[in-house]
Amino acid sequence: MTGLLIRDCRPMGGPAADILVAAGRIAAIGPGLSAPAGTPVEEGRGLLALPAFVEGHTHLDKTLWGTPWWVNEVGPRLIDRIEAERRELARRDHDPAAAAERLARAFLLRGTTRIRSHADVAPEIGTRHADALVALRDALRGTMDIQVVAFPQSGLLVRPGTLDLLDRALRNGADILGGLDPSGIDRDPKGHCDAIFGLAARHGVPLDIHLHEPGELGAFALELIIERTLAQGMQGRVVVSHAFCLGEVARAPALHEALAAAGIALATTAPPSRPVPSVRAARAAGGRIFAGNDGIRDTWNPNNGPDMLQRAWLVALKNDFRRDDEMELAFRMVTDWAAAACGFEACALAEGQRADLVLLEAENPLEAVAVQPPRRLVVSHGRVVARDGAAVP
Amino acid sequence: MTGLLIRDCRPMGGPAADILVAAGRIAAIGPGLSAPAGTPVEEGRGLLALPAFVEGHTHLDKTLWGTPWWVNEVGPRLIDRIEAERRELARRDHDPAAAAERLARAFLLRGTTRIRSHADVAPEIGTRHADALVALRDALRGTMDIQVVAFPQSGLLVRPGTLDLLDRALRNGADILGGLDPSGIDRDPKGHCDAIFGLAARHGVPLDIHLHEPGELGAFALELIIERTLAQGMQGRVVVSHAFCLGEVARAPALHEALAAAGIALATTAPPSRPVPSVRAARAAGGRIFAGNDGIRDTWNPNNGPDMLQRAWLVALKNDFRRDDEMELAFRMVTDWAAAACGFEACALAEGQRADLVLLEAENPLEAVAVQPPRRLVVSHGRVVARDGAAVP
Numbered sequence: 001m002t003g004l005l006i007r008d009c010r011p012m013g014g015p016a017a018d019i020l021v022a023a024g025r026i027a028a029i030g031p032g033l034s035a036p037a038g039t040p041v042e043e044g045r046g047l048l049a050l051p052a053f054v055e056g057h058t059h060l061d062k063t064l065w066g067t068p069w070w071v072n073e074v075g076p077r078l079i080d081r082i083e084a085e086r087r088e089l090a091r092r093d094h095d096p097a098a099a100a101e102r103l104a105r106a107f108l109l110r111g112t113t114r115i116r117s118h119a120d121v122a123p124e125i126g127t128r129h130a131d132a133l134v135a136l137r138d139a140l141r142g143t144m145d146i147q148v149v150a151f152p153q154s155g156l157l158v159r160p161g162t163l164d165l166l167d168r169a170l171r172n173g174a175d176i177l178g179g180l181d182p183s184g185i186d187r188d189p190k191g192h193c194d195a196i197f198g199l200a201a202r203h204g205v206p207l208d209i210h211l212h213e214p215g216e217l218g219a220f221a222l223e224l225i226i227e228r229t230l231a232q233g234m235q236g237r238v239v240v241s242h243a244f245c246l247g248e249v250a251r252a253p254a255l256h257e258a259l260a261a262a263g264i265a266l267a268t269t270a271p272p273s274r275p276v277p278s279v280r281a282a283r284a285a286g287g288r289i290f291a292g293n294d295g296i297r298d299t300w301n302p303n304n305g306p307d308m309l310q311r312a313w314l315v316a317l318k319n320d321f322r323r324d325d326e327m328e329l330a331f332r333m334v335t336d337w338a339a340a341a342c343g344f345e346a347c348a349l350a351e352g353q354r355a356d357l358v359l360l361e362a363e364n365p366l367e368a369v370a371v372q373p374p375r376r377l378v379v380s381h382g383r384v385v386a387r388d389g390a391a392v393p
Numbered sequence: 394m395t396g397l398l399i400r401d402c403r404p405m406g407g408p409a410a411d412i413l414v415a416a417g418r419i420a421a422i423g424p425g426l427s428a429p430a431g432t433p434v435e436e437g438r439g440l441l442a443l444p445a446f447v448e449g450h451t452h453l454d455k456t457l458w459g460t461p462w463w464v465n466e467v468g469p470r471l472i473d474r475i476e477a478e479r480r481e482l483a484r485r486d487h488d489p490a491a492a493a494e495r496l497a498r499a500f501l502l503r504g505t506t507r508i509r510s511h512a513d514v515a516p517e518i519g520t521r522h523a524d525a526l527v528a529l530r531d532a533l534r535g536t537m538d539i540q541v542v543a544f545p546q547s548g549l550l551v552r553p554g555t556l557d558l559l560d561r562a563l564r565n566g567a568d569i570l571g572g573l574d575p576s577g578i579d580r581d582p583k584g585h586c587d588a589i590f591g592l593a594a595r596h597g598v599p600l601d602i603h604l605h606e607p608g609e610l611g612a613f614a615l616e617l618i619i620e621r622t623l624a625q626g627m628q629g630r631v632v633v634s635h636a637f638c639l640g641e642v643a644r645a646p647a648l649h650e651a652l653a654a655a656g657i658a659l660a661t662t663a664p665p666s667r668p669v670p671s672v673r674a675a676r677a678a679g680g681r682i683f684a685g686n687d688g689i690r691d692t693w694n695p696n697n698g699p700d701m702l703q704r705a706w707l708v709a710l711k712n713d714f715r716r717d718d719e720m721e722l723a724f725r726m727v728t729d730w731a732a733a734a735c736g737f738e739a740c741a742l743a744e745g746q747r748a749d750l751v752l753l754e755a756e757n758p759l760e761a762v763a764v765q766p767p768r769r770l771v772v773s774h775g776r777v778v779a780r781d782g783a784a785v786p
Contacts, residue, residue, distance in 0.1 A: 073718075323467060
């Protein structure tokens with residue numbers, strides 16, 4: 001049963017209304033709705049109703065969420081972090097399936113129903129992480145939508161055997177192929193791009209490429225990615241994650257134009273500590289951009305959490321959003337823009353849309369971003385899945 | 394009565410212990426303590442106990458906290474923001490006393506017991522804001538410690554009459570004299586510094602100077618402030634707030650050394666959108682630095698909140714703190730470092746210290762910064778003042 005009547009909430013901060021759900025979708029929104037006998041009723045008590053959120057970039061497989069605090073004594077270099085992770089996950093016999101499910105359910109409690117997660121693929125672990133996320137995706141179908149990116153975290157060409165493993169992960173059901181720093185890590189930008197675009201074409205899957213490379217090196221990688229996206233007709237099916245270089249090079253506006261023309265979307269975590277693509281600049285060029293948390297409570301970083309309102313708030317702070325029309329951009333970074341760029345169902349609060357929604361104490365979506373209040377009720381596919389931060393079985 | 398026994402909490406994340414409070418101060422910390430008959434008892438249920446927090450830089454007088462969402466359509470220039478504020482506060486007949494008390498009490502609910510607040514002083518409003526904060530400070534004595542900075546938000550020399558008003562605000566009880574962008578706003582760096590250092594000397598009060606000036610212009614202002622601090626023997630009694638220039642100029646390390654030698658502390662809000670002083674750099678030079686939220690839910694910005702753990706988290710993100718020893722720095726930015734630099738009582742969890750403390754669900758102070766959990770219990774001056782986010786009368 002996925003029928004539900006939510007009484008007296010304020011969709012998107014508008015006037016009080018009821019929301020009637022049937023078969024997991026919104027059947028009607030308006031005042032004084034009635035429901036078929038036996039339909040469960042939730043009292044909205046004037047709470048704000050928002051569409052559920054989308055996590056556009058995380059790493060479910062590697063989280064330590066839900067386990068005791070991990071004392072981080074890792075050195076500052078990238079290689080220190082990669083090695084610390086490999087060592088620690090092996091030492092604790094890390095179970096990516098259990099870890100990913102804990103974190104996915106933590107997201108759900110906070111109103112996120114759709115997640116794009118990268119999953120490490122590497123010779124040491126084979127396709128174990130990606131396979132675990134594929135199984136989780138299938139197990140949670142109907143409650144959460146999860147996309148699995150088979151991701152060569154430790155490098156692709158520099159780690160022989162990884163390309164075959166990515167191929168196997170895709171055959172095993174991963175949805176998307178990942179790439180990583182063609183020059184900075186793989187030392188062969190042409191070779192890296194040829195490899196991932198070639199494998200994506202063979203499997204007919206989209207691409208999501210981590211690009212940490214700074215300045216003009218990163219801009220060069222963007223050019224290679226744009227050229228191949230156009231040549232291969234992959235417009236609308238390529239995401240570049242991070243793209244810090246767009247916060248650094250003077251020619252960022254032209255690159256944003258070229259990315260928009262190639263239908264390439266940007267995923268940003270809006271980290272306070274370094275330059276990032278400007279949301280305004282991306283949108284001004286007609287481009288697409290959305291938000292993600294990146295790794296959450298892992299050996300890389302203790303600081304991120306499974307709350308997309310918190311990430312939207314960081315997007316607002318990072319972009320110095322203050323006006324209402326700017327705060328709205330931050331909200332869209334974790335809702336419809338993220339859904340559209342990732343290819344998730346959009347779940348707007350409108351008739352016919354899937355009933356994924358959140359009730360909380362705020363006046364409007366902008367205040368929800370500014371304050372990130374506790375989630376009073378979370379509905380996924382028309383079913384109440386969480387109440388006051390606790391799962392509803 | 395300020396006696397209290399808190400059973401079974403974990404001070405600073407250490408082993409389970411009781412905390413016995415007598416006459417508003419911590420009388421003992423240890424297992425199995427007993428209290429005089431009639432002493433109120435709180436069950437800590439294994440919660441983490443932390444010292445209460447310090448807000449080192451905010452503007453209580455101008456907040457819209459607790460009022461309906463204000464639609465922000467303000468232009469992007471500094472002058473747009475100053476004029477929008479003047480217009481809106483006049484239009485709504487803004488009551489700085491009521492506004493400040495609402496926000497101060499919101500801070501208290503979230504575990505902050507000491508606040509340094511700037512209060513606008515300007516010809517249009519006279520000393521009304523500063524006087525209101527002085528009255529609030531006196532009214533809340535014994536529950537919260539508030540410091541009032543008489544602050545020329547609209548300029549000093551460029552707004553004739555303001556210097557006299559600052560003088561009056563100090564005579565009326567303001568604790569600290571503020572300054573503001575000697576070149577960028579006041580157009581006369583020597584004149585501005587002469588004026589504020591002169592007035593501070595006449596009143597024997599400390600200084601807290603807003604410095605937004607970028608790059609070398611800001612560095613020049615720092616030099617002027619350092620020179621006068623040394624000449625006037627005001628070491629330990631001058632704070633520079635923001636000092637964005639220290640995130641920009643290559644000679645920041647030398648400036649940090651000079652600031653440390655002059656006993657000048659830095660207040661930072663660690664805004665994600667612009668360069669800021671590095672916490673590591675300030676401390677490496679032997680300097681003092683602490684955190685504040687700046688304006689909260691006002692006409693300038695909807696995004697800040699009255700939660701010092703949230704601000705510590707932003708400090709961590711801004712400074713790319715990941716290791717435990719780094720996360721600890723973020724915690725100290727809103728506790729003992731802030732107290733020492735502002736001249737508040739320190740309130741550490743130790744015998745003899747004032748019993749200002751917070752209980753919450755976290756494993757240790759670092760997780761408290763990373764997750765910012767709800768405050769289960771807030772104790773100020775040995776008295777329970779808030780429970781589960783609600784005030785205890």
